Amino acid sequence: MTTLEQAIGHSQHGSPFSRVFNSQIFWVLLAALLACVALSLLTDSFATQRNLFNVTRNFAFVGLIAIGMTTVIASGGIDLSVGSTVVLSAMVISVLMSSGNPFWISAIAALVAAGIVGAINGTLIAYVGMPAFVVTLGMLSAARSLAMVLSNNKMIWEFGPDHDLLLWVGGGSTLGLPHPIYVLGLLTIVMSVVFRWTRWGQYVFAIGGNEQAATLTGIPVKRIKVSIYVFSAMTAGVAGILMAGWLGSVTTNLGQAMELTVIAAAVIGGANLAGGQGTALGAVIGALLIEVIRNSLILLGISTFWQGMFIGCFIVIAVAFDRVRNLRSLD
Amino acid sequence: MSRLRLSGISKSFGAIQALNDVSLEVAPGEVLGLMGDNGAGKSTLVKIVAGNFRPTHGSISIDDTSVDFHRPLDAQVEGIEVVYQDLALCDNLSAASNVFLGREPRRSFGGIKLLDYATMYKRSAELFAVLKSETRPRDLVRRMSGGQRQAVAIARTLLSNAKIVLMDEPTAAISVRQVAEVLDLIHRLSDQGISVVLISHRMPDVFAVCSRIAVLRRGQLVACKPANESSPEEVTGLITGAIETA
Numbered sequence: 001m002t003t004l005e006q007a008i009g010h011s012q013h014g015s016p017f018s019r020v021f022n023s024q025i026f027w028v029l030l031a032a033l034l035a036c037v038a039l040s041l042l043t044d045s046f047a048t049q050r051n052l053f054n055v056t057r058n059f060a061f062v063g064l065i066a067i068g069m070t071t072v073i074a075s076g077g078i079d080l081s082v083g084s085t086v087v088l089s090a091m092v093i094s095v096l097m098s099s100g101n102p103f104w105i106s107a108i109a110a111l112v113a114a115g116i117v118g119a120i121n122g123t124l125i126a127y128v129g130m131p132a133f134v135v136t137l138g139m140l141s142a143a144r145s146l147a148m149v150l151s152n153n154k155m156i157w158e159f160g161p162d163h164d165l166l167l168w169v170g171g172g173s174t175l176g177l178p179h180p181i182y183v184l185g186l187l188t189i190v191m192s193v194v195f196r197w198t199r200w201g202q203y204v205f206a207i208g209g210n211e212q213a214a215t216l217t218g219i220p221v222k223r224i225k226v227s228i229y230v231f232s233a234m235t236a237g238v239a240g241i242l243m244a245g246w247l248g249s250v251t252t253n254l255g256q257a258m259e260l261t262v263i264a265a266a267v268i269g270g271a272n273l274a275g276g277q278g279t280a281l282g283a284v285i286g287a288l289l290i291e292v293i294r295n296s297l298i299l300l301g302i303s304t305f306w307q308g309m310f311i312g313c314f315i316v317i318a319v320a321f322d323r324v325r326n327l328r329s330l331d
Numbered sequence: 332m333s334r335l336r337l338s339g340i341s342k343s344f345g346a347i348q349a350l351n352d353v354s355l356e357v358a359p360g361e362v363l364g365l366m367g368d369n370g371a372g373k374s375t376l377v378k379i380v381a382g383n384f385r386p387t388h389g390s391i392s393i394d395d396t397s398v399d400f401h402r403p404l405d406a407q408v409e410g411i412e413v414v415y416q417d418l419a420l421c422d423n424l425s426a427a428s429n430v431f432l433g434r435e436p437r438r439s440f441g442g443i444k445l446l447d448y449a450t451m452y453k454r455s456a457e458l459f460a461v462l463k464s465e466t467r468p469r470d471l472v473r474r475m476s477g478g479q480r481q482a483v484a485i486a487r488t489l490l491s492n493a494k495i496v497l498m499d500e501p502t503a504a505i506s507v508r509q510v511a512e513v514l515d516l517i518h519r520l521s522d523q524g525i526s527v528v529l530i531s532h533r534m535p536d537v538f539a540v541c542s543r544i545a546v547l548r549r550g551q552l553v554a555c556k557p558a559n560e561s562s563p564e565e566v567t568g569l570i571t572g573a574i575e576t577a
Binding site: 212 | 403404407415419420421422423424434435437444445487
């Protein structure tokens, strides 16, 4: 026999089972896995070690930044400047390394450059009160321009004394897994814990849910907003360093239009552009789905021109699915 | 002893006199209804008590000790809590997270401080039990009724051991059944010895829970008398100015 208190204490979310079936992540992951199974059956080339290696590495870059983007989106903002931050970070590390500096110093300088981009974004948004869309749109233009100035718009493909180390960090693998995947795995675990179990995570979602309420309860909203944009820019900075090592050469069109793929990954993974919702795992799975779609179109011999159509449809389907689920649960 | 005493409070914004020489007292556990037409100065008075504004003249004392608020945090420290009209809750968080927002308990795991959800759930369940509300700590606020949302907002004030709770139109936008629930919550606060200042336009609500009623008109206190010695007709007359003073 259950008392009233027990009945009240019992969560209405039901069993863990129904929670899994109700989550967008589950269905997106299912779609990605089904696509993988279908491709393994339809083509000889998908389930090869080489192709799977490429798929995992390619989606790691988008996945990394999508975690940063999910944080921004969960706080009710948007960061359009991540693609440009990628190229700025990659350019800073390659210019410094090609002029003879060691890897670690150059990498730290690249991260500092990315951090400054995020701090400028965050300060203008939080303290000056400008819309995130406008500030980061301006930064999208400014940061890429700065990368062009830094490199004189030349391709850089010689990275000085630590050349091999950079290529190993970004393009190498350990125990059969490419290095970017380790970084992505670590960041996913850390941010999953941070979102759910720390004050900072709680406040990010509180700001996204009701910024005014967050302010009234004494949360340092402005400081936290700056830290959110710094974090987002740092994920782009890390991705920029890894991409420089992976490609072995850096040009100023690196990361062009990447912000759109990253936002798509975050949204497919359950981040709500109205703020207050999103998970680190969702962002990664969203990025995985986009990469699997891209890869499958190539392997199936379908023109890559169709890629945008598939990804576009998936964004709309994922959000529509979320709407239907919300309407049902409100009944 | 008075819990809250306002003496000769005046507030002007440039040439506009929003409040003129208002003096009021609230006893511990008393529920005071503050009424008046739009622009009568109710919100200004509440904002002065909550520390948002400083009065141009006059003084505030709590438990017979004079206080001077420079910002809302000063008022919170003295035990004054405000339940806002729009409730200031985060819809996407659970009831417990909202109750503890901004003052989450944490436990250290190997030097890393993590949120202590077990304590948050347990403590907020206790608070909801005190309020006799069927609100579940783990539920998202988005899925809650207006009455349950009020319970969450009021539980926040219990958590901080408030002495005085200021409520701005808590029954303005909810259904009739939920109004009864909210009025019950106000009784619970009063039972705990907490003084409540209720601002409302709804005459029946004010008469249902308030022991005294204060009426503001054009920045002046025109009446402050026990509810059982007044009537809705008289209060309406005082608000509109049909009755000069009582």
